Amino acid sequence: MEDPGSRLAGVFNSAADDFDAVTPQVWGPAGEALIAALDPRAGEAVIDICSGTGASVLPAAKAVGPDGRVLAVDFSAALLDVARAKAGAEGLGNVDVAVADVTTLEPGITPCENAFDVLACAFGVFFLPEMDDAARGLLRLVRPGGKVGVSVWHADAMADFAAAYFATVGEIAGDTGHQGPRAPGSGPRPIDRINTEETLAAWLSDVGGHDVAVTTVRLRVACTPEFAWKLVLGSGYRGALTELDDETRRRIRDRFVERLAAEHITEVNCDTLIATARV
Numbered sequence: 001m002e003d004p005g006s007r008l009a010g011v012f013n014s015a016a017d018d019f020d021a022v023t024p025q026v027w028g029p030a031g032e033a034l035i036a037a038l039d040p041r042a043g044e045a046v047i048d049i050c051s052g053t054g055a056s057v058l059p060a061a062k063a064v065g066p067d068g069r070v071l072a073v074d075f076s077a078a079l080l081d082v083a084r085a086k087a088g089a090e091g092l093g094n095v096d097v098a099v100a101d102v103t104t105l106e107p108g109i110t111p112c113e114n115a116f117d118v119l120a121c122a123f124g125v126f127f128l129p130e131m132d133d134a135a136r137g138l139l140r141l142v143r144p145g146g147k148v149g150v151s152v153w154h155a156d157a158m159a160d161f162a163a164a165y166f167a168t169v170g171e172i173a174g175d176t177g178h179q180g181p182r183a184p185g186s187g188p189r190p191i192d193r194i195n196t197e198e199t200l201a202a203w204l205s206d207v208g209g210h211d212v213a214v215t216t217v218r219l220r221v222a223c224t225p226e227f228a229w230k231l232v233l234g235s236g237y238r239g240a241l242t243e244l245d246d247e248t249r250r251r252i253r254d255r256f257v258e259r260l261a262a263e264h265i266t267e268v269n270c271d272t273l274i275a276t277a278r279v
């Protein structure tokens with residue numbers, strides 16, 4: 001059976017351009033909010049994990065300035081290529097990228113424990129198998145007194161959007177075996193354990209954070225048919241389409257946008273929880 005990690009990496013690798021298409025409305029503002037909450041200082045070393053196309057990498061690189069550095073790690077080479085190109089276009093020479101599974105980082109990719117002042121992870125922790133153990137290991141990369149910050153979807157985020165999407169996929173394609181973070185029927189989902197201010201704070205404290213603070217960033221986007229489909233293709237939702245042919249995907253898209261209109265879903269709730277802590 002295919003390793004779920006390589007399947008997920010394949011989903012994100014196939015999504016590079018689509019993924020970045022929703023950066024202006026979703027990943028970008030959320031990444032800015034995460035880095036604003038972490039407030040890295042000039043000259044600091046930041047490790048950004050599950051970096052995607054760099055939504056939190058770029059603001060981190062600007063914050064730490066030329067004397068600081070940001071290491072962006074993701075197992076999707078295609079997304080990191082976009083992140084690197086964007087950093088170059090903005091003249092940010094302090095960004096390095098590493099293609100790696102963040103749950104099995106190797107010496108040489110991550111220099112050593114305590115090597116970083118700040119660790120940032122935007123919309124990534126809930127993808128990690130054994131999320132708690134993975135987080136405990138990743139926190140060890142940060143020096144004592146350094147900071148860690150994660151962002152995750154709020155419990156209410158995309159609830160009606162996801163329900164309409166997966167109902168449509170089920171209606172047209174049957175069970176696609178999609179195991180994404182918001183897919184229904186895939187057993188207990190890690191994201192459900194950390195999707196309120198209280199549960200996220202308790203989790204971050206449990207995996208080793210101190211002085212935990214959590215805020216909710218309200219992020220709403222008009223649910224036009226164009227944006228709705230861009231969000232599907234530019235996120236983990238596209239995993240449900242991977243095995244399907246173009247005609248089936250088109251039918252799903254058309255039925256999905258019809259359903260959104262019929263259910264009066266005019267806005268996509270992208271509310272995001274931002275948690276920070278000291279290590």
Ligand SMILES: C[S@@+](CC[C@H](N)C(=O)[O-])C[C@H]1O[C@@H](n2cnc3c(N)ncnc32)[C@H](O)[C@@H]1O
Nearest residue numbers: 012027050051052055074075076101102122127
């Ligand atoms: C929803 S995207 C978020 C990307 C980016 N942080 C942002 O906010 O735009 C999740 C990212 O996590 C990455 N990812 C998931 N599991 C991973 C793992 N085990 N190792 C490395 N990257 C992983 C995916 O490739 C994808 O780029």
